[in-house]
Amino acid sequence: DQQVKQNSPSLSVQEGRISILNCDYTNSMFDYFLWYKKYPAEGPTFLISISSIKDKNEDGRFTVFLNKSAKHLSLHIVPSQPGDSAVYFCAASGGMSGYSTLTFGKGTMLLVSP
Amino acid sequence: EAGVTQSPTHLIKTRGQQATLRCSPISGHTSVYWYQQALGLGLQFLLWYDEGEERNRGNFPPRFSGRQFPNYSSELNVNALELEDSALYLCASSKGQGGEKLFFGSGTQLSVL
Numbered sequence: 001d002q003q004v005k006q007n008s009p010s011l012s013v014q015e016g017r018i019s020i021l022n023c024d025y026t027n028s029m030f031d032y033f034l035w036y037k038k039y040p041a042e043g044p045t046f047l048i049s050i051s052s053i054k055d056k057n058e059d060g061r062f063t064v065f066l067n068k069s070a071k072h073l074s075l076h077i078v079p080s081q082p083g084d085s086a087v088y089f090c091a092a093s094g095g096m097s098g099y100s101t102l103t104f105g106k107g108t109m110l111l112v113s114p
Numbered sequence: 115e116a117g118v119t120q121s122p123t124h125l126i127k128t129r130g131q132q133a134t135l136r137c138s139p140i141s142g143h144t145s146v147y148w149y150q151q152a153l154g155l156g157l158q159f160l161l162w163y164d165e166g167e168e169r170n171r172g173n174f175p176p177r178f179s180g181r182q183f184p185n186y187s188s189e190l191n192v193n194a195l196e197l198e199d200s201a202l203y204l205c206a207s208s209k210g211q212g213g214e215k216l217f218f219g220s221g222t223q224l225s226v227l
Contacts, residue, residue: 043204043217043220044157044218045218089156100147100164100208104156106155
């Protein structure tokens with residue numbers, strides 16, 4: 001039973017446009033959400049997070065939106081750059097699993113073309 | 115400052131053998147986490163160690179085990195290897211508990227033939 005779902009395995013965007021990566025979760029106890037980025041042959045790196053007490057968090061070109069009622073979050077990258085091409089993982093924590101272990105989605109591969 | 119280091123980078127074993135994977139956390143980090151990334155799947159939580167103790171375990175059989183040493187480095191052992199154990203094994207570390215911002219190593223690619 002997948003508790004964190006990223007239904008788009010891949011996304012292609014042109015440089016300068018907006019990239020929107022989506023994530024859905026089923027466990028209503030999750031209350032802290034994170035995005036990680038992974039380049040080939042490297043480990044994932046933390047990108048941005050959001051607590052359930054907020055519905056938006058911004059960090060430069062990256063914004064995460066949280067819709068608790070829909071159990072949905074999205075990552076917006078504006079403007080997209082070729083260096084953003086990577087696999088993006090959505091992750092969640094909270095509830096029974098606590099905050100020290102993360103439940104990850106399968107990832108979305110973003111390709112930003114020049 | 116050195117990041118999380120994992121060894122070996124690649125490991126090839128045959129079915130039924132044992133594999134040992136190693137991880138050194140970032141200096142000052144006391145928590146170590148192990149995740150498995152099988153082909154086409156997301157990162158699946160395996161084990162969490164903090165201050166030398168196993169704190170949490172994911173939904174994996176007992177042949178997946180590990181330990182954390184006094185210097186906070188960690189070992190993951192996989193006994194009686196099966197073909198489906200072939201995956202990328204990622205180690206991450208964090209400061210104490212509450213490891214919501216994990217720092218990952220580059221992983222060990224385990225291939226079971």
